[in-house]
Amino acid sequence: MRVVLVDCIFEPTTELKLFESENANSGAIATFMGRCRPRTSGEDVTALELQHYPNFTEQQISRFVQDICCSKRLHDALVIHRVGAISPGEAIVLVACASDHRAEALAAVETIIDFLKTDAPLWKREVTNNGAQWVEPTALDYQRQISRIAKS
Amino acid sequence: MRVVLVDCIFEPTTELKLFESENANSGAIATFMGRCRPRTSGEDVTALELQHYPNFTEQQISRFVQDICCSKRLHDALVIHRVGAISPGEAIVLVACASDHRAEALAAVETIIDFLKTDAPLWKREVTNNGAQWVEPTALDYQRQISRIAKS
Amino acid sequence: MRLLLFGQIRDSAEHLHDTEIISSARSVRELMGWLCQSDADLARAFDRAGLRVAVDQCFVDFDAAITPQSEVAFMSPLSGG
Amino acid sequence: MRLLLFGQIRDSAEHLHDTEIISSARSVRELMGWLCQSDADLARAFDRAGLRVAVDQCFVDFDAAITPQSEVAFMSPLSGG
Numbered sequence: 366m367r368v369v370l371v372d373c374i375f376e377p378t379t380e381l382k383l384f385e386s387e388n389a390n391s392g393a394i395a396t397f398m399g400r401c402r403p404r405t406s407g408e409d410v411t412a413l414e415l416q417h418y419p420n421f422t423e424q425q426i427s428r429f430v431q432d433i434c435c436s437k438r439l440h441d442a443l444v445i446h447r448v449g450a451i452s453p454g455e456a457i458v459l460v461a462c463a464s465d466h467r468a469e470a471l472a473a474v475e476t477i478i479d480f481l482k483t484d485a486p487l488w489k490r491e492v493t494n495n496g497a498q499w500v501e502p503t504a505l506d507y508q509r510q511i512s513r514i515a516k517s
Numbered sequence: 518m519r520v521v522l523v524d525c526i527f528e529p530t531t532e533l534k535l536f537e538s539e540n541a542n543s544g545a546i547a548t549f550m551g552r553c554r555p556r557t558s559g560e561d562v563t564a565l566e567l568q569h570y571p572n573f574t575e576q577q578i579s580r581f582v583q584d585i586c587c588s589k590r591l592h593d594a595l596v597i598h599r600v601g602a603i604s605p606g607e608a609i610v611l612v613a614c615a616s617d618h619r620a621e622a623l624a625a626v627e628t629i630i631d632f633l634k635t636d637a638p639l640w641k642r643e644v645t646n647n648g649a650q651w652v653e654p655t656a657l658d659y660q661r662q663i664s665r666i667a668k669s
Numbered sequence: 670m671r672l673l674l675f676g677q678i679r680d681s682a683e684h685l686h687d688t689e690i691i692s693s694a695r696s697v698r699e700l701m702g703w704l705c706q707s708d709a710d711l712a713r714a715f716d717r718a719g720l721r722v723a724v725d726q727c728f729v730d731f732d733a734a735i736t737p738q739s740e741v742a743f744m745s746p747l748s749g750g
Numbered sequence: 751m752r753l754l755l756f757g758q759i760r761d762s763a764e765h766l767h768d769t770e771i772i773s774s775a776r777s778v779r780e781l782m783g784w785l786c787q788s789d790a791d792l793a794r795a796f797d798r799a800g801l802r803v804a805v806d807q808c809f810v811d812f813d814a815a816i817t818p819q820s821e822v823a824f825m826s827p828l829s830g831g
Contacts (some may be wrong), residue, residue, distance in 0.1 A: 377537070394552075398537070418804075454541055468661075471627050475623050482830060501826075570675055633749040634750040636747060638744065641748045
């Protein structure tokens with residue numbers, strides 16, 4: 366398992382290639398990549414800023430991912446998350462999970478990305494030409510949080 | 518949208534890098550890679566053989582993926598599936614879906630891989646030292662087929 | 670008509686796969702009856718669960734009509750991915 | 751004790767983030783009351799939905815005990831991914 370916060374550009378497919386080769390015996394690898402979109406609600410995004418709580422953020426994500434690795438019997442999991450300033454088009458997050466069969470890897474990726482949206486100590490601010498605005502989880506994010514907690 | 522059957526080794530991360538660059542404005546990309554496992558039920562697998570029905574297989578998968586692109590409002594989808602003889606460790610299938618937000622891309626990847634397991638005209642035979650055996654969908658695969666059809 | 674066999678069922682009657690057959694059958698079901706008379710292995714394969722059929726590259730049920738020009742494909746349970 | 755602010759709440763009281771404060775508060779709630787008296791902007795920020803608090807890098811509820819050595823972090827709604 367590897368959970369890292371990075372403050373500069375990373376290349377998701379390069380990281381995936383490594384993850385794939387480290388898990389050569391896994392029949393199933395599911396992934397999710399989130400990127401900074403160039404537009405939001407009709408406005409051009411000039412940057413995203415991601416605040417984090419040093420140590421605590423890594424610790425909280427690691428604990429959660431470790432639990433998922435056990436409960437879903439994953440062979441391995443990888444979370445790379447950007448912090449600091451992010452430009453449009455750049456990757457924000459990569460989640461990858463390896464397992465014997467697809468159901469576990471797919472469910473684990475979904476659960477981890479849902480967790481990151483509402484429960485990881487990260488704070489996202491979107492900067493547009495009309496100023497900066499803090500992003501809060503959507504109603505759907507909270508619904509998924511509730512259903513995730515109910516299932517666990 | 519791109520659906521291709523290939524009869525030789527392909528490199529999932531190379532294909533993903535291309536897919537990613539073709540969908541630079543998509544906030545979310547979810548993927549699934551399935552590989553030939555070196556062992557199954559305690560036996561060493563020497564090869565997988567994938568039979569297909571030329572034209573019909575591509576047509577059936579393409580139709581399904583096209584419908585998912587519309588219903589999930591995907592920006593793009595990619596399915597690469599091996600046919601013919603596959604060695605342990607080699608990729609069998611890559612599914613990638615791009616959308617604005619994660620829910621659509623994750624759900625689409627899961628739906629497409631579930632479809633491939635039970636409803637795409639492909640037939641898989643596992644070769645071990647004890648002979649060859651046709652693979653049939655598992656009880657779980659059929660459960661997922663029923664729940665997919667119920668949701669659609 | 671053209672007969673195609675996919676998956677396990679092909680093993681039961683390899684010699685019949687991708688062959689032109691001459692039959693007066695007017696439905697898939699009639700064709701199956703006709704094939705069963707001449708091939709006991711295929712008859713047993715038809716009895717296995719999960720058999721599917723496509724006529725001219727469309728999935729159909731066993732009552733579907735066929736003509737001497739049809740392409741008829743019998744398929745054991747599909748298993749991709 | 752050390753005070754940390756994350757997310758929108760930091761904008762309300764940037765000058766208080768990552769500072770050492772001297773307070774006799776024995777619980778998070780007492781500390782919040784004490785901070786509200788000296789900072790109206792922070793008081794309004796505490797009223798917003800979704801406020802969370804961690805003491806010594808553990809999520810706790812507002813009745814949790816604190817000491818002069820505690821690290822207390824107030825957080826606006828989390829939004830990673």
